[in-house]
Amino acid sequence: xxxxxxxxxxxxxxxxxxxxxxxxWGGAHVNWLDGWTRLICRYxxxxxxxxxxxxxxxxxxxxxxxxxxxxxxxxLIAASRRPLRFLIATEEYQRPxxxxxxxxxxxxxxDRKGRPEQALxxxxxxxxxxxxxALFPHGKIHLDSxxxxxxxxxxxxxxxxxxAPVYPVRxxxxxxxxxxxxxPFTPDRVRxxxxxxxxxxxxxxxxxxxxxxxxxxxxx
Numbered sequence: 001x002x003x004x005x006x007x008x009x010x011x012x013x014x015x016x017x018x019x020x021x022x023x024x025w026g027g028a029h030v031n032w033l034d035g036w037t038r039l040i041c042r043y044x045x046x047x048x049x050x051x052x053x054x055x056x057x058x059x060x061x062x063x064x065x066x067x068x069x070x071x072x073x074x075x076l077i078a079a080s081r082r083p084l085r086f087l088i089a090t091e092e093y094q095r096p097x098x099x100x101x102x103x104x105x106x107x108x109x110x111d112r113k114g115r116p117e118q119a120l121x122x123x124x125x126x127x128x129x130x131x132x133x134a135l136f137p138h139g140k141i142h143l144d145s146x147x148x149x150x151x152x153x154x155x156x157x158x159x160x161x162x163x164a165p166v167y168p169v170r171x172x173x174x175x176x177x178x179x180x181x182x183x184p185f186t187p188d189r190v191r192x193x194x195x196x197x198x199x200x201x202x203x204x205x206x207x208x209x210x211x212x213x214x215x216x217x218x219x220x
Contacts (some may be wrong), residue, residue, distance in 0.1 A: 004081035005082065013032070013036075014028070014032045015028075015032075015041075016036070016039075017031070017032030017033060017034070017035035018031055018032045018035055019035060020034075020035030020036070020038050020039055020125075021034040021035035021038075022034065022035075022038065022081050022135055023077070023080060023081055023082055023083045024083065025083045025104070025105065025106075026083075026104075026106075029104070030105065033101070033104075033105075034077065034083075035072050036105075036212070037077050037078050038058070038077075038078045040074065040078075040132070040184065040219050041058035041074055041075055041077075041078035041190075044185075044187050045071065045075070045174075045187070045188055045189070045190045046173075046188065046189035046190060047075060047078055047079070047190055047192065051079055051081070051166055051192045052069065052077070052079055052081065052147075052194070053079050053080045053169070053194055054167070054194065054197070055080060055081065055082055055132060055167065056165075056198045058130060059130050059133045059164075060127040060128070060129075060130055060131065060132070060133075060162055060163070060164035061082075061131070061133075061164055061165055061166075061197075062082070062086060062127070062132070062135070062155060062158060062159055062164050062166045062167065062169060063076055063132065063134040063166075063167045063169060064135055064136070064137050064155050064166060064168050064212055064216060065134075065136060065168070065169040065170070065171055065216055066136070066138065066142065066169075066170060066171055066179070066216040067119065067138050067140065067141050067142055068141060068142075068143055068149075068171055068172065068174050068177045069141065069174050069176055069177055069179050069180065069183035070179060070180035070181055070182075070183045070184055071174055071176070071183040071184045071186075071190075071203040072136065072171055072174075073086055073134070074184060075171060075190060075192060076108075076134055076169065078195070079169075079192055080132070082132050083106065083131075083132065084132050084133070084134040085104070085105070085106045085107065085108060085123070085126055085132065085133050085134065086102075086105070086107045086108070086133075086134045086135065087107075087108050087119055087123060087133065087134070087135040087154075088102060088107045088108065088109060088110065089109070089110055089111050089112055089140075090109040090110060090111045093107060093109035094109070103216055106126075106131075108122050108123055108126070108133075112139070113186035116154075120157065120158065122138060122210075123135075123154075123158055124158060124161055124162060127158060127161075127162040127164050128162055133158065133164075133205045135153065135154070135155060137152050137154070137155050137212065137213075137216075138151055138152070139151075139152050141178060141180075142176055143178060144217070144219055150213075151209065151212065151213045151216075153204075153209060155206075155207050155209070155212060156200050156202075156203060156205050156209050156212070157203040158203075159198075159200035159202070159203075159208070160201070160202040160203030160205060161197075161202050161203055163199075165198065165199055166197060166198045166200060166208070166212060167194065167195070167197050167198075168198065168215035168216050169192055169193065169194050169195070169216065170192070170193040170195070170214050170216050170219075170220055171190065171191075171192060171213060172190065172191040172192075172193070172219065172220050173188055173189050173190040173191045174186040174188055174190055175187070176188070178179070191220060193220045195215045198211055198212065203206070
């Protein structure tokens with residue numbers, strides 16, 4: 001009886017997730033997580049369903065956002081109709097239990113202390129194959145109250161190399177700012193400000209980097 005109820009519960013969990021899924025991450029074994037991400041962001045965090053990233057239906061794109069908590073990737077996923085491949089620090093990518101989720105989602109680990117260029121090459125190939133890359137260019141959680149921190153230039157390098165448009169996003173309203181594991185479970189009313197796409201003129205465009213930093217750092 002116990003096994004039957006467990007099986008039924010898991011079936012319902014997966015079924016509800018698949019029903020709510022909007023992006024195809026490569027099969028039902030991962031798409032059900034997409035659905036639950038959208039439900040959590042809408043009902044626990046108040047993300048408005050009409051707040052969507054205006055990504056092209058096909059072809060490469062880069063999504064960048066300020067990084068205030070562990071909730072941020074979930075919000076971007078919930079706002080996208082396409083799967084997002086996140087650049088993520090190797091030490092986060094290798095966390096027990098979460099590693100299999102990051103791997104299923106196609107996350108790209110960044111070895112910040114060793115060979116970060118390898119992650120950029122992987123991201124470049126993904127863009128050239130028409131995928132969407134998502135990253136937090138501050139490189140780590142950075143709050144508005146923190147001392148100013150320059151954003152990393154990898155985003156303009158990727159955009160300049162591939163011609164992919166860059167979609168800046170500003171995240172506001174997260175209650176558990178600075179928290180990684182607590183933030184996804186803390187009710188709040190988040191706000192996403194999605195800016196028009198930027199076209200980067202070259203992999204060393206200082207103006208484009210300044211535009212991106214202004215968009216994601218300016219409180220709404």
